Amino acid sequence: NAGVTQTPKFRVLKTGQSMTLLCAQDMNHEYMYWYRQDPGMGLRLIHYSVGEGTTAKGEVPDGYNVSRLKKQNFLLGLESAAPSQTSVYFCASTPGGLGGANVLSFGAGSRLTVL
């Protein structure tokens, strides 16, 4: 089992460029999440999904879009990257439902730099 896999691990973008971060999980988890981690701040939730075909906004959704076309994949898109989106992005998943729903399995992170 690979768990949660994020690609790419590193990316440098110019302001205004677009890109997509891919998250894949092989644990048959229902819920998937995208977080960002910035210096001096905790992980903040960008968007999440409670099942295939569903998405919802988290704490800091502006400037990002997501899609969950397949249960195992959760894509995070930046349509027009800005320097404020320079961050480390973490994808996570959880089985969902009661009991253990808060116990997230995280990917290794994707470091994005926007120049």
Place this chain on the structure above:
Amino acid sequence: DQQVKQNSPSLSVQEGRISILNCDYTNSMFDYFLWYKKYPAEGPTFLISISSIKDKNEDGRFTVFLNKSAKHLSLHIVPSQPGDSAVYFCAASAQTGANNLFFGTGTRLTVIP
């Protein structure tokens, strides 16, 4: 506004001694608390949790204490080992469901051999 705070960015402890990591929260509706551990270049991994109906939960060398009246929780690691050197995040939620999980800023623990 940060609802979960870890006021110590770093902590150094000698191997074999106790490590105590602290976390404070402001939202009295939080009823489930977790600690995650993160090594460099890896994602956070779940360590231990506690629900608000308890004031202590133990798992091997790791114990989490919850003081609801003070809105404070702490993670004790005894004895500390060099492999425990990592960043520790506390997290809290107001209901079961990670879509409302709030994380602290993390404390970097260094265990000195």
